[in-house]
Amino acid sequence: MTARSVRSLSGALKPLFSNRCPGITSCFLQVYGAASCNQRQKSTYTPPPARYGGRHTVTLIPGDGIGPELGNHVRELFRFCCVPVDFEVVNVDSSVASEDDINNAIMAIRRNGVALKGNIETNHNLPPSYKSRNNLLRTTLDLYANVMHCQSLPGVRTRHRNIDIMIIRENTEGEYSSLEHENVPGVVECLKIITKTKSLRIADYAFRTARAKGRRRVTAVHKANIMKLGDGLFLECCKEVASGYPEITFDSMIVDNTTMQLVSRPQQFDLMVMPNLYGNVVSNVCAGLVGGPGLVPGANYGEDYAVFETGTRNTGKSIANRNTANPTAMLLASCLLLDHLKLHAYASMIRRAILSTVSETRLHTADLGGQGSTSEVVQSIMNAVQSTGPQTLSI
Amino acid sequence: VPVASGTGGMQTVTLIPGDGIGPEISSAVMKIFETAKAPIRWEERNVTAIKGPGGRWMIPPDAKESMDKSKIGLKGPLKTPIAAGHPSMNLLLRKTFDLYANVRPCISIEGYKTPYTDVNLVTIRENTEGEYSGIEHVIVDGVVQSIKLITEDASRRIAEYAFEYARNNQRNSVTAVHKANIMRMSDGLFLRKCREVAENYKDIKFTEMYLDTVCLNMVQDPTQFDVLVMPNLYGDILSDLCAGLIGGLGVTPSGNIGANGVAIFESVHGTAPDIAGLDLANPTALLLSAVMMLRHMGLHDYGNKIQTACFDTIRDKKVLTKDLGGNSKCSEFTADICRRIQDLD
Numbered sequence: 001m002t003a004r005s006v007r008s009l010s011g012a013l014k015p016l017f018s019n020r021c022p023g024i025t026s027c028f029l030q031v032y033g034a035a036s037c038n039q040r041q042k043s044t045y046t047p048p049p050a051r052y053g054g055r056h057t058v059t060l061i062p063g064d065g066i067g068p069e070l071g072n073h074v075r076e077l078f079r080f081c082c083v084p085v086d087f088e089v090v091n092v093d094s095s096v097a098s099e100d101d102i103n104n105a106i107m108a109i110r111r112n113g114v115a116l117k118g119n120i121e122t123n124h125n126l127p128p129s130y131k132s133r134n135n136l137l138r139t140t141l142d143l144y145a146n147v148m149h150c151q152s153l154p155g156v157r158t159r160h161r162n163i164d165i166m167i168i169r170e171n172t173e174g175e176y177s178s179l180e181h182e183n184v185p186g187v188v189e190c191l192k193i194i195t196k197t198k199s200l201r202i203a204d205y206a207f208r209t210a211r212a213k214g215r216r217r218v219t220a221v222h223k224a225n226i227m228k229l230g231d232g233l234f235l236e237c238c239k240e241v242a243s244g245y246p247e248i249t250f251d252s253m254i255v256d257n258t259t260m261q262l263v264s265r266p267q268q269f270d271l272m273v274m275p276n277l278y279g280n281v282v283s284n285v286c287a288g289l290v291g292g293p294g295l296v297p298g299a300n301y302g303e304d305y306a307v308f309e310t311g312t313r314n315t316g317k318s319i320a321n322r323n324t325a326n327p328t329a330m331l332l333a334s335c336l337l338l339d340h341l342k343l344h345a346y347a348s349m350i351r352r353a354i355l356s357t358v359s360e361t362r363l364h365t366a367d368l369g370g371q372g373s374t375s376e377v378v379q380s381i382m383n384a385v386q387s388t389g390p391q392t393l394s395i
Numbered sequence: 396v397p398v399a400s401g402t403g404g405m406q407t408v409t410l411i412p413g414d415g416i417g418p419e420i421s422s423a424v425m426k427i428f429e430t431a432k433a434p435i436r437w438e439e440r441n442v443t444a445i446k447g448p449g450g451r452w453m454i455p456p457d458a459k460e461s462m463d464k465s466k467i468g469l470k471g472p473l474k475t476p477i478a479a480g481h482p483s484m485n486l487l488l489r490k491t492f493d494l495y496a497n498v499r500p501c502i503s504i505e506g507y508k509t510p511y512t513d514v515n516l517v518t519i520r521e522n523t524e525g526e527y528s529g530i531e532h533v534i535v536d537g538v539v540q541s542i543k544l545i546t547e548d549a550s551r552r553i554a555e556y557a558f559e560y561a562r563n564n565q566r567n568s569v570t571a572v573h574k575a576n577i578m579r580m581s582d583g584l585f586l587r588k589c590r591e592v593a594e595n596y597k598d599i600k601f602t603e604m605y606l607d608t609v610c611l612n613m614v615q616d617p618t619q620f621d622v623l624v625m626p627n628l629y630g631d632i633l634s635d636l637c638a639g640l641i642g643g644l645g646v647t648p649s650g651n652i653g654a655n656g657v658a659i660f661e662s663v664h665g666t667a668p669d670i671a672g673l674d675l676a677n678p679t680a681l682l683l684s685a686v687m688m689l690r691h692m693g694l695h696d697y698g699n700k701i702q703t704a705c706f707d708t709i710r711d712k713k714v715l716t717k718d719l720g721g722n723s724k725c726s727e728f729t730a731d732i733c734r735r736i737q738d739l740d
Contacts, residue, residue, distance in 0.1 A: 122576040124573075124575035124576045124579060124583065124586075125583075127579070128579040128580050128583075132577055135577060159510035159511070160510060175526075175543070175574075175577070175578065176577050178577065178579075180578065180580035180581055181580070182580060185547075186547030186548065186584075187544070187545075187546045187547070188545045188546070188580045188581045188584050189542050189543070189544055189581075190542070190543040190544075190545070190578050190580065190581040191540050191541070191542060191543075192526070192540070192541040192542075192543060193539070193540055194538075194539045194541070195537055195538045195539070196536075196538070197537065223628075223631075226526075226527050226529075227526070227531065227541050228531065229531040229532070229533060229539045229541065230531055230539045230540075230541040233537075233539050255631075256631050256632050256635035256636075257635065259610075259632055259633075259636040259639060260635045260638060260639035260643065260644075262614075262636075262639070263510075263511070263639040263640055264510075264639050264643065277574075277628075278632075280574075280606065280607050281606065281607065281610050281632055283607075284607040284608070284610040284611040285610045285611070285613075285614050285636070288611045288612070288613070288614035288615045289614050292611070293611060312607065312611055313607075314608070
């Protein structure tokens with residue numbers, strides 16, 4: 001749901017042409033396709049243009065912990081299924097102080113428009129000048145909406161059944177503004193910023209998504225009884241946007257009550273929208289409710305870019321390189337990526353195979369209480385894809 | 396832990412019945428304590444805010460005097476005023492007595508089934524600063540800034556309390572919950588203080604965990620947690636999350652520890668005005684808070700006796716109040732607990 005813009009292209013061309021031939025830029029845009037011209041007027045989405053003979057190029061940031069091995073499995077699976085996607089791998093070394101690596105990654109994402117990423121570790125014992133690489137990426141690319149869809153999966157035993165919650169979390173401001181200072185030694189202030197623009201934007205995104213996905217109820221999660229101005233503003237913006245969607249029920253709930261309700265009756269929630277930190281809490285609670293960090297994919301959408309990753313953003317350092325990580329979340333994230341690229345047939349095919357594998361208890365990895373290995377799970381998915389008959393590369 | 400003092404072994408406790416169902420659950424607790432022959436002398440006080448000299452809102456002086464003398468309080472639910480002009484009473488109490496630690500032991504109640512069994516953890520929440528400092532500004536139209544305040548002193552104080560509590564209650568580990576990867580300076584300071592205090596308590600295992608990881612693991616396997624210490628907002632969210640695990644605010648005890656040895660124990664549910672005065676209320680939360688109070692005062696035997704009786708009644712399922720799934724009255728529930736206490740003697 002992003003708009004890959006060619007605005008930058010037309011913007012770059014304008015000074016070249018406009019002085020001499022005012023008509024040429026408009027001709028140029030016409031040549032590139034009517035759809036891209038309409039972007040500024042309507043919010044019609046155009047996928048990133050495929051490059052070089054119908055194959056898409058996607059940035060892959062392996063990250064730390066289990067990221068690299070899961071990234072490899074994605075590539076393996078895509079190669080097997082003959083998915084027309086090529087990955088441009090950009091490594092980000094989290095141990096160096098320089099921000100060159102992350103800037104290169106950001107540049108690569110600007111180039112390709114789409115990325116799949118593993119979590120980059122943040123050593124929180126380093127001084128504040130060392131910022132979280134993940135956060136830098138999100139804020140620089142203005143990936144304002146973090147979307148996580150938590151669903152109960154068949155074959156995964158959890159305490160609660162029939163959960164189907166969509167969580168839309170503001171991804172760039174709030175408590176994650178990274179604005180802190182020490183006024184006097186021993187007294188630290190951390191600023192939480194809430195703006196009307198970003199609140200309206202995320203609320204708008206939430207309601208548009210609700211409408212598009214046929215969701216009936218949107219719940220705003222907040223703490224406006226205590227943070228009257230900040231969360232109060234957020235709530236106001238949600239109410240304002242809600243008035244434009246009469247078919248959708250809008251209500252709000254205080255975050256502590258929300259977590260209490262989630263662990264007792266999670267089935268009552270439909271779509272939830274919230275600022276950054278509460279989104280962190282609620283999405284992790286919901287991921288835990290449906291089976292854990294190994295199952296839920298996450299997507300970060302901005303106006304121009306989209307980055308896909310595991311929903312709960314864990315590095316999984318303790319289980320790295322042991323072939324025990326659950327690849328489901330990352331593979332489902334890659335399906336979201338394929339949907340974003342409008343390669344729906346591939347996305348559905350792979351998703352079906354993943355879900356059929358996850359329902360097989362004997363293949364469950366350690367996080368689901370089993371003893372299966374990552375490679376066994378991936379192999380099973382490939383077998384499932386092969387059995388449905390499409391053209392695949394034999395391994 | 397304060398040493399029992401007072402005339403004839405009886406200790407005075409300031410009782411604040413509160414509003415709504417407050418009075419009836421308070422009398423239920425008093426009746427149970429009487430049956431158990433607990434050495435407690437109740438002093439009832441009202442804490443509805445009054446305007447003091449200088450125009451500042453304050454709690455009534457007789458309530459303050461009573462608390463300052465007895466040091467221990469038991470409080471029922473207080474009505475949140477909307478148009479009364481004064482701030483919330485809970486906030487006022489917190490400020491008056493510098494109640495810096497909110498302690499919530501969350502233990503699964505056998506007999507009150509929730510999807511989570513074997514929960515046995517304690518959340519200790521810093522209660523004076525953090526995200527609830529109340530400092531907010533509108534910078535320009537449409538841009539709001541809320542300030543989260545973390546200070547060295549408050550962080551050290553709560554960490555010290557957490558480790559003391561762990562030691563006094565035979566708990567094995569303390570986990571600091573934070574988000575220092577994002578909020579490097581503020582949560583970093585909190586974490587550093589926790590680490591420093593941990594050095595003096597080598598008998599207690601100290602770990603650190605990100606807030607999101609705690610939430611993720613808590614709903615999958617709450618048995619891995621013991622004592623959790625954290626700043627205000629995370630504490631608010633996590634303590635309610637844990638209360639949800641064991642059955643909600645109707646069965647969760649809570650204690651607030653203040654400076655100068657003051658401690659106020661309370662039920663954290665609402666005033667339930669719709670059932671007030673109808674003998675339908677569930678006194679469990681206030682009763683368990685009172686048990687927590689007894690333990691704080693060193694009266695463990697009485698505390699254990701009352702808690703056992705309460706849990707036995709719930710496990711038996713014969714006289715449960717409506718919120719626990721039965722249709723008995725509050726007085727019947729209370730009477731059953733009293734009967735069991737007498738049988739235990």
